[in-house]
Amino acid sequence: MNKPFSQSCENNKKPILSVIESLWTGSAEILEIGSGTGQHAVYFAAHLPHLHWQPSDRGVMIEGMHMWFDEAGLSNIRPPQILDVELDPWPVTRFDGVFTANTLHIMSWNHVQLLFHRLGTYLPPGGLFVCYGPFNRGGQYSSESNARFDQWLKRQDPVSAIRDIDDLEQLAVKQEIELESNVDMPANNRILVWKKSPVAGIQF
Template sequence: MLYPDLPYSQACENNKAAILAVLHQAFAASSKVLEVGSGTGQHAEYFASHLAHLTWQASEQPQYLAPLAERLRRAGLANLPLPVALDICQDTVPKPAFDALFSANTLHIMPWNVVKQFFSRLNQLLCQPATLCIYGPFNYNGNFTSDSNRLFDQSLKSRDPAMGIRDCAAVVALAAAEGFTLQQDHSMPANNRLLQFVSSKP
């Protein structure tokens, strides 16, 4: 919902239906999802309202938690608890009570060393077997998939040289090192992708 007093992302509104169409099948056998980097909470609210079989646990860095918590409180959904504080760079992480993880538009914001740390934490965050879904723009063979992505990458790097669109193969390699295999690479609107991984551990 639109709350004038809370942060709002138009991008979340634009992509939520397309992402949900994938999550319906990707998380069909899941029961508890951890969302890393929930931002405004629009995705969490929307997905929880349409995936009633799931408990959707939103998370965010502590400094961004208050407005996110307020949105989820107003949503009043039984399967959408209040968000938890999660900084992937810190040692403390939630207990591995989740069988799925979702993250949208985070890897190009994280410095590459934090991206690597994110993947190294997967087995601390998830029980097995598990499903991992990551949404955002990706490069292939070092190439941008569109002029708009190339310009977006330039904009990111002008803010912080450590930011940037990541190469799909490098991300897949990080996941594989932690026991997660790419199951599907979904084409999404606006030159984005949704990478769906499954754990290869029993």
């Protein structure tokens, strides 16, 4: 097997780092969902040595990302875990925050719903869920190129689609999770920073 490579990871890793470096400033365990090639994990773990980075993805992706991790030799990357968001329970349940890039428009809407449901269970009070990718708002595409990308996605797999932030907020609120910030990124992408209520689960 050749080492997998994603050009888009190379293009977006720096702008993403410039946002997440101010979100997770102290020692923390970060679960990445849908790590893909593993390039983001290597770059973020190298630049944010105070974090422990836990990569994960569906089983078929694990061998490829191992090649990146073996080469990088970083002690703050945990061994990658097979984690499909539909698993119940998840194989990793102890973390302080969650990162994912370019996954919500790939997985089915049912899986997006399960992801938020699991975050309701596992994300600790006050924990952040940081989500990079293209998103719609109020049923509108943010650009012509995103509209074309959405059509392309649906031709690849009818369950894939750019998600609407309004729909995601409806899922989040049921899990005591709020959209804390919505950051404009290059190439018509965004970073959505979601925060679990610091008093989630506490009965008053």
